Amino acid sequence: MTAAWVAFLTDYGRADGYVAACHGVIARIAPSARVIDVTHEVPAQDVRHGAVVLADTLPYLPPSVVLAVVDPEVGTRRRAVAVAAGEHVLVGPDNGLLSWAADAAGGAVRAVELEYRLDTGATTFDGRDVFAPAAAHLAAGTELRALGRELDVATLVRLPDPWLRVGPEMVEAEVHVVDRFGNVALAAGAADLTAAALDQHPRLRVTAGERSSYLPLAASFAAVPEGDPVLLVDSAGRLALAVNRGSAAAELGLRPGDRVTIST
Amino acid sequence: MTAAWVAFLTDYGRADGYVAACHGVIARIAPSARVIDVTHEVPAQDVRHGAVVLADTLPYLPPSVVLAVVDPEVGTRRRAVAVAAGEHVLVGPDNGLLSWAADAAGGAVRAVELEYRLDTGATTFDGRDVFAPAAAHLAAGTELRALGRELDVATLVRLPDPWLRVGPEMVEAEVHVVDRFGNVALAAGAADLTAAALDQHPRLRVTAGERSSYLPLAASFAAVPEGDPVLLVDSAGRLALAVNRGSAAAELGLRPGDRVTIST
Amino acid sequence: MTAAWVAFLTDYGRADGYVAACHGVIARIAPSARVIDVTHEVPAQDVRHGAVVLADTLPYLPPSVVLAVVDPEVGTRRRAVAVAAGEHVLVGPDNGLLSWAADAAGGAVRAVELEYRLDTGATTFDGRDVFAPAAAHLAAGTELRALGRELDVATLVRLPDPWLRVGPEMVEAEVHVVDRFGNVALAAGAADLTAAALDQHPRLRVTAGERSSYLPLAASFAAVPEGDPVLLVDSAGRLALAVNRGSAAAELGLRPGDRVTIST
Numbered sequence: 007m008t009a010a011w012v013a014f015l016t017d018y019g020r021a022d023g024y025v026a027a028c029h030g031v032i033a034r035i036a037p038s039a040r041v042i043d044v045t046h047e048v049p050a051q052d053v054r055h056g057a058v059v060l061a062d063t064l065p066y067l068p069p070s071v072v073l074a075v076v077d078p079e080v081g082t083r084r085r086a087v088a089v090a091a092g093e094h095v096l097v098g099p100d101n102g103l104l105s106w107a108a109d110a111a112g113g114a115v116r117a118v119e120l121e122y123r124l125d126t127g128a129t130t131f132d133g134r135d136v137f138a139p140a141a142a143h144l145a146a147g148t149e150l151r152a153l154g155r156e157l158d159v160a161t162l163v164r165l166p167d168p169w170l171r172v173g174p175e176m177v178e179a180e181v182h183v184v185d186r187f188g189n190v191a192l193a194a195g196a197a198d199l200t201a202a203a204l205d206q207h208p209r210l211r212v213t214a215g216e217r218s219s220y221l222p223l224a225a226s227f228a229a230v231p232e233g234d235p236v237l238l239v240d241s242a243g244r245l246a247l248a249v250n251r252g253s254a255a256a257e258l259g260l261r262p263g264d265r266v267t268i269s270t
Numbered sequence: 271m272t273a274a275w276v277a278f279l280t281d282y283g284r285a286d287g288y289v290a291a292c293h294g295v296i297a298r299i300a301p302s303a304r305v306i307d308v309t310h311e312v313p314a315q316d317v318r319h320g321a322v323v324l325a326d327t328l329p330y331l332p333p334s335v336v337l338a339v340v341d342p343e344v345g346t347r348r349r350a351v352a353v354a355a356g357e358h359v360l361v362g363p364d365n366g367l368l369s370w371a372a373d374a375a376g377g378a379v380r381a382v383e384l385e386y387r388l389d390t391g392a393t394t395f396d397g398r399d400v401f402a403p404a405a406a407h408l409a410a411g412t413e414l415r416a417l418g419r420e421l422d423v424a425t426l427v428r429l430p431d432p433w434l435r436v437g438p439e440m441v442e443a444e445v446h447v448v449d450r451f452g453n454v455a456l457a458a459g460a461a462d463l464t465a466a467a468l469d470q471h472p473r474l475r476v477t478a479g480e481r482s483s484y485l486p487l488a489a490s491f492a493a494v495p496e497g498d499p500v501l502l503v504d505s506a507g508r509l510a511l512a513v514n515r516g517s518a519a520a521e522l523g524l525r526p527g528d529r530v531t532i533s534t
Numbered sequence: 535m536t537a538a539w540v541a542f543l544t545d546y547g548r549a550d551g552y553v554a555a556c557h558g559v560i561a562r563i564a565p566s567a568r569v570i571d572v573t574h575e576v577p578a579q580d581v582r583h584g585a586v587v588l589a590d591t592l593p594y595l596p597p598s599v600v601l602a603v604v605d606p607e608v609g610t611r612r613r614a615v616a617v618a619a620g621e622h623v624l625v626g627p628d629n630g631l632l633s634w635a636a637d638a639a640g641g642a643v644r645a646v647e648l649e650y651r652l653d654t655g656a657t658t659f660d661g662r663d664v665f666a667p668a669a670a671h672l673a674a675g676t677e678l679r680a681l682g683r684e685l686d687v688a689t690l691v692r693l694p695d696p697w698l699r700v701g702p703e704m705v706e707a708e709v710h711v712v713d714r715f716g717n718v719a720l721a722a723g724a725a726d727l728t729a730a731a732l733d734q735h736p737r738l739r740v741t742a743g744e745r746s747s748y749l750p751l752a753a754s755f756a757a758v759p760e761g762d763p764v765l766l767v768d769s770a771g772r773l774a775l776a777v778n779r780g781s782a783a784a785e786l787g788l789r790p791g792d793r794v795t796i797s798t
Contacts (some may be wrong), residue, residue, distance in 0.1 A: 026307065033332045068565065127460075128506075161394065185547070185550045225658075226609020239657075242660055284548075285576075288769075291591050310736040314714070343756045344754060345755065345756060391771065
């Protein structure tokens with residue numbers, strides 16, 4: 007058997023020892039498991055942001071136990087779950103964090119509510135005490151059903167779909183995610199542009215709030231002069247606003263949830 | 271033999287190549303060793319902060335060579351040491367950084383002063399030139415005593431104990447550490463609360479400087495409404511001030527070393 | 535065969551899933567390869583900074599496939615290359631990023647233009663789609679020549695040499711890199727100081743713009759009182775301005791590219 011992969015995402019940051027405590031728990035239970043840190047820089051308690059990053063990264067990972075913890079309701083009755091989806095098993099709080107990743111993997115097939123808890127006396131660090139042990143046991147070969155009571159996957163919490171409307175020569179979508187370069191990805195993809203018959207226009211009108219401007223539709227950042235904005239299909243297949251060697255988010259003042267209209 | 275673990279903590283940050291140079295040195299000397307990065311975001315030269323994170327994380331790590339470098343006195347006569355404690359061996363500067371971790375592991379049992387130095391000509395990067403080679407050789411199976419002259423463990427530098435006073439219905443303690451969420455952990459634990467006969471009160475008075483307020487004593491952040499402060503026992507067993515989905519450190523203006531009084 | 539090492543440097547940051555997607559691509563193609571993350575915090579699109587960190591770290595790495603991506607011209611006709619140099623193979627965009635690392639490894643010996651692209655439909659993420667697959671195939675044992683058409687190494691893009699002039703009792707050099715501690719490394723080394731007959735002076739005059747002051751030449755930060763500036767030879771062998779427990783860059787207002795004169 008080759009070593010199992012654990013893909014690990016949290017909002018813990020790397021300044022404290024929280025991530026390492028989880029790595030340690032995994033190493034003790036499943037010493038041959040290998041961990042890929044997806045990110046630990048999800049903005050604190052931003053479940054939606056974590057869900058986007060997880061779903062976008064998943065298709066490029068090897069078959070993995072996915073350990074994801076953005077968990078503002080830790081210590082309450084929110085469920086702790088493990089969800090089989092495609093070639094992956096997703097472990098985390100049942101707050102929607104896993105839902106888009108499950109979709110990206112082909113949909114949740116089976117799920118259990120986690121029952122085991124590391125006996126540390128703590129109630130505020132389920133990443134270490136509940137989720138990492140479960141992920142490690144899965145990575146070490148334990149069957150999903152051995153981790154807890156089976157759930158109806160239809161009861162798993164889902165995040166609301168991001169806002170998107172496609173009409174003739176018009177795509178309206180909310181900002182889905184902003185990356186570290188300031189690229190602004192919309193909740194719309196290349197197919198939406200085609201459906202709106204907008205994909206053959208060399209320039210498109212982009213309206214956000216009061217502001218409106220015409221942007222070239224191009225294949226790369228560098229297709230426009232330095233400092234200029236551009237509309238492109240990003241590496242996750244989404245329509246995105248970018249600025250060559252600059253930050254579209256800063257320049258256009260856009261944040262996740264803001265609505266943008268693409269038209270002629 | 272299973273691969274040896276090296277747990278690695280510094281204040282180097284990840285923006286430069288310092289951490290990777292140490293990883294490289296380890297990989298050359300002990301190619302089968304596996305590294306768990308505890309954190310490299312200790313505030314620059316903050317030995318005390320590094321000592322807290324290391325001690326809090328250690329109980330969850332597998333038996334490890336612990337490589338810890340927060341070393342403002344690099345290049346001076348401060349000693350470079352390796353310390354056997356419990357199932358771990360701690361490697362780093364003898365400036366107190368290792369002392370609380372050694373305590374957490376059951377106490378220093380044996381120690382040596384490191385004698386080997388990688389011949390790079392440098393005097394300012396003992397992480398790469400002294401500590402990583404020592405940790406790697408230990409991970410590769412070299413005996414502690416082969417690394418240098420034995421020391422009396424009683425001579426190892428210790429950090430001063432954090433300030434704590436427990437009386438009838440009163441716990442006074444300094445802020446021990448603030449985490450990335452702004453949770454404020456005091457140098458007092460659940461047992462101190464019990465000793466002060468404060469653990470059965472649903473609300474406790476928290477005084478810091480001029481400010482005083484009553485906070486609920488609860489089991490989780492989410493036990494109070496969003497934005498509200500709460501007193502809880504954190505994942506390291508410490509009394510902590512937190513704000514549900516907010517930052518207690520920012521809200522209460524508290525920093526490590528500040529004194530807080532818990533009373534009725 | 536021992537596992538191959540992949541050393542990985544980008545300007546992607548760790549907040550998004552870009553780095554992890556590349557880790558995933560490597561894991562799928564070369565599951566036994568082991569990755570050392572050099573840094574992913576290169577300032578966005580700062581090719582020169584990435585080149586410095588890579589060249590400084592390389593000598594301490596085991597023989598590696600070096601995957602380096604700081605790629606502002608992604609999507610244009612800039613070449614994607616793999617370059618054999620010493621015991622390493624360097625993979626990345628042909629924009630100068632690899633040039634100083636190739637020098638540090640003894641010079642580029644052979645190179646190919648990468649031809650394979652992961653079929654994701656994307657044009658803006660060659661780290662995931664072109665460079666990581668190439669690095670992974672090399673780590674899995676594929677020969678360099680199998681990755682694409684051979685290039686003349688003399689045609690590889692080089693960064694301009696940093697500015698440096700050495701005269702009698704005078705070294706003029708630009709700031710080469712500033713690290714996270716605010717240490718200011720010049721594009722001059724200990725040998726330049728010796729060539730200028732400056733290495734025996736206990737104090738040297740340091741002039742930057744309008745400001746001029748005498749700094750002690752010492753072996754460590756802690757050789758001067760806390761808060762005092764010092765001139766030393768840093769861990770990469772460069773002349774550097776530092777402040778004991780402080781930031782020379784902040785104190786002296788210096789940035790990469792600024793010119794500094796060392797004299798008597």
